[in-house]
Amino acid sequence: MSDTSTQPTRRLRLPSFTVQVLLGLGLGVLLGWIALRLGTVGPDGSPNWLTTTLDTIGSSFVTLLKAIVPPLVFLAIVASIANLRHVTNAARLAGQTLLWFAITAGISVAVGIGLGVLLRPGANTTLDPADGSDPTRTGSWLDFLNGLIPANFLGIGGSTQIAEDGTASTSISFNVLQIVVVALVVGIAALRTGKAAEPFLAFNRSALAVVQKVLWWIIRLAPLGTLGLIGTAVATYGWDLLAPLATYAGAIYLGLAIVLLVIYPVILRTNGLRVLSFFRGAWPAIQLAFVSRSSVGTLPVTQRVAERNLGVPSSYASFAVPLAATTKMDGCASIYPAVSAIFVAQIFGIDLSLTDYLLIAFVSVVGSAATAGLTGAVVMLTLTLSTLGLPLAGVGLLLAIDPILDMGRTAVNVAGQALVPTVVAKREGILDLERYASASAEDLFADEPVADRELVPSDEAGAARDGERVPVRA
Numbered sequence: 001m002s003d004t005s006t007q008p009t010r011r012l013r014l015p016s017f018t019v020q021v022l023l024g025l026g027l028g029v030l031l032g033w034i035a036l037r038l039g040t041v042g043p044d045g046s047p048n049w050l051t052t053t054l055d056t057i058g059s060s061f062v063t064l065l066k067a068i069v070p071p072l073v074f075l076a077i078v079a080s081i082a083n084l085r086h087v088t089n090a091a092r093l094a095g096q097t098l099l100w101f102a103i104t105a106g107i108s109v110a111v112g113i114g115l116g117v118l119l120r121p122g123a124n125t126t127l128d129p130a131d132g133s134d135p136t137r138t139g140s141w142l143d144f145l146n147g148l149i150p151a152n153f154l155g156i157g158g159s160t161q162i163a164e165d166g167t168a169s170t171s172i173s174f175n176v177l178q179i180v181v182v183a184l185v186v187g188i189a190a191l192r193t194g195k196a197a198e199p200f201l202a203f204n205r206s207a208l209a210v211v212q213k214v215l216w217w218i219i220r221l222a223p224l225g226t227l228g229l230i231g232t233a234v235a236t237y238g239w240d241l242l243a244p245l246a247t248y249a250g251a252i253y254l255g256l257a258i259v260l261l262v263i264y265p266v267i268l269r270t271n272g273l274r275v276l277s278f279f280r281g282a283w284p285a286i287q288l289a290f291v292s293r294s295s296v297g298t299l300p301v302t303q304r305v306a307e308r309n310l311g312v313p314s315s316y317a318s319f320a321v322p323l324a325a326t327t328k329m330d331g332c333a334s335i336y337p338a339v340s341a342i343f344v345a346q347i348f349g350i351d352l353s354l355t356d357y358l359l360i361a362f363v364s365v366v367g368s369a370a371t372a373g374l375t376g377a378v379v380m381l382t383l384t385l386s387t388l389g390l391p392l393a394g395v396g397l398l399l400a401i402d403p404i405l406d407m408g409r410t411a412v413n414v415a416g417q418a419l420v421p422t423v424v425a426k427r428e429g430i431l432d433l434e435r436y437a438s439a440s441a442e443d444l445f446a447d448e449p450v451a452d453r454e455l456v457p458s459d460e461a462g463a464a465r466d467g468e469r470v471p472v473r474a
Contacts, residue, residue, distance in 0.1 A: 017223075021287060024223035025230055028054070028291075032234025047236075054231035061225025062297045064218045069299055072215060073176060074183045075208040076303070076318030081187030082201050083315035093428060097320050100420045101328050102365050104267070108259050108330040108416075109364035112338025113357055115255050121248035121339065122346025150178040176296055177326045215300050222288060222301070229291035233407065245401055248343050255335040256408045264419055271423050274437065281309030281439025282418045289414035293406045298414050299325045306418050309439040311432030312425045320424070324417035331409030331416075332377035334364045337384040344385060344394030356388055363387050377409055378402065 015023065035050040047055070190197040265275040279286075285302040292298055303321040306312040312320075338360050345352050363384045378395060385392055425431035 018283065020223035021226055021284070024226040025287070025291070028227040028230035029234055031227070032231035035231065035235035051232065051235045054228045054235060057228030058225060058230075058232050058291075059228075061218075061221055061228065062292050062294055064221070065292075065297045065300055066294070068211065068215050068218060069176065069296060070179055071207070071211050072300055072303070073179045073318075073322045074186075075204055075211055076314070077180060077183035077322065078187040078190065078201075078204050079208050080315045080318040081184065081191060082204070089428065093316055093424065094319075096424045096428065097323070097420060100424055101324070104263070104330055104416055104420065105328075105334050105365045106361065107263055108255075108334035109338045109361045111258050111263070112255050112335040112364075113342070113360060115251045115258075116339045116342030119247055119251045119254075120346060121245075121251050122343040122348075150175075150182050176299070176322055180322050180326070215304065219284075219301055219304065222284065226288070226291050233291065233403070236403075245398070248339070248398070249401060249405060251339050251343075252336060252405050253408050255339060256331055256412045259330055259335060260412050260415055264415060267419065267423060271426050273422065273426055277436055277439045278310065278419070278422065281305055281436070282415060284309075285414050285418060286411050290407050290411040293403065293410045295325050295329065295410055295413050295417065298410070302414055302417050306421050309435070310418065310422045311435035311439075312421045313430055313432070316425060316430065317421055320421040321417060324420060328417050328420060329377075329380070329409075329413045331412035332406075333380045335412070336377050336405065336409055337364055337381045340381050340394075340398060341384045341388060341390060343398075344390050345388075347394065347397070348391055350390065352388075359388060360384060377406065 031050065031054060035048060035054060038048040038050060040046060041048050190201055264278075268275050268278055282305050285298055285305045288301050289295065289298045295302075299322060302325065303317055306317040306321055307314045341360055342352065345356075378399070381395055381398075382392055385394065422431065422436070426433075
């Protein structure tokens with residue numbers, strides 16, 4: 001008789017992270033549909049218990065992600081500057097990053113203008129121009145300067161709102177661009193201080209490791225967060241309002257699809273990178289961006305996939321990805337304002353000249369940086385309309401379906417924010433090609449911490465990972 005007591009017990013294996021997210025997505029759609037069928041409750045049209053539950057789950061997850069952004073960005077950028085102290089091509093990396101921001105934005109706005117002219121969304125709608133209203137928040141060319149100067153150490157701000165019953169509620173927000181500026185200054189100051197700053201840099205590295213572990217736990221909740229976010233979207237968004245804006249919404253999503261599935265793959269292939277590997281590695285960030293509608297909320301995941309899945313050195317990714325999250329928005333700042341500006345012009349019967357189209361392109365390429373101190377595609381649209389002299393009341397016509405459009409816009413934004421650092425790293429010879437080729441969502445959850453890899457040419461990265469110190473070439 002055999003002794004079964006020595007046989008190892010089988011542990012229950014959970015599905016892979018990708019499968020968990022897909023299950024959360026499917027279950028969220030189902031629960032959202034059920035919540036939609038339940039309708040509202042009470043005479044004031046309050047959401048039912050299921051909609052409230054889904055909204056609480058989704059918003060709590062995004063709040064957790066946003067809470068980790070300030071310490072993550074600050075600590076990672078300071079650490080990246082410390083790691084760049086012996087690198088002579090750091091300025092070139094920054095320049096190449098900004099150049100590719102402009103290149104991809106220029107291509108994206110060209111796609112948007114082409115679709116706006118071809119599909120004529122403003123001429124194929126039943127909306128009345130008189131139904132529009134001026135937005136309460138507009139963009140300005142001075143927003144960049146105003147947003148660049150930190151109001152306090154971490155760019156944290158607060159606002160208080162008074163309800164009709166006299167109760168006050170205060171919310172805290174932060175400006176990622178200001179955090180980037182503060183971290184850059186502190187990091188450079190630490191380098192110039194010399195040996196006296198070594199304890200500070202050592203503490204910074206230790207704190208970064210702790211924050212990354214907390215981030216690891218938060219990202220693990222992504223399947224549950226996806227369930228809540230997509231469920232809330234299905235239960236809340238005005239899908240029935242799409243009919244009069246069907247051509248307009250179709251033009252936006254067609255443009256987003258062309259950029260995501262045609263332009264980006266062409267850029268990847270042109271730079272010798274496999275398309276499937278990129279999307280397999282960037283998928284966790286792209287799908288979370290779609291359901292959360294927040295580039296800043298997705299920033300921790302975007303930075304993690306860039307380092308863990310796509311092979312971008314953490315010293316470079318910790319600078320490029322936060323900068324991209326505030327200024328690199330091919331969906332919100334290129335395709336959307338281009339198509340929307342043409343829509344507004346057409347619905348108000350205003351003919352645009354070649355100069356106007358060139359101005360749209362200019363605003364889309366440069367304006368995303370100008371409005372980096374603010375958030376939201378509507379801000380970028382108001383900047384475009386005011387620059388062209390078009391009626392701002394046209395914005396009010398589009399707000400009804402803005403959440404539906406925002407899902408696709410944010411997904412493309414985040415895909416571009418992962419694409420540019422990857423392409424620049426490949427062109428500069430510092431991309432970990434082995435890690436890129438084997439990109440997997442599961443790499444996000446490897447237990448061992450990712451050591452700060454040096455900015456070494458990709459053919460020498462393997463030797464550096466095995467402990468051999470490789471000199472950095474300019």
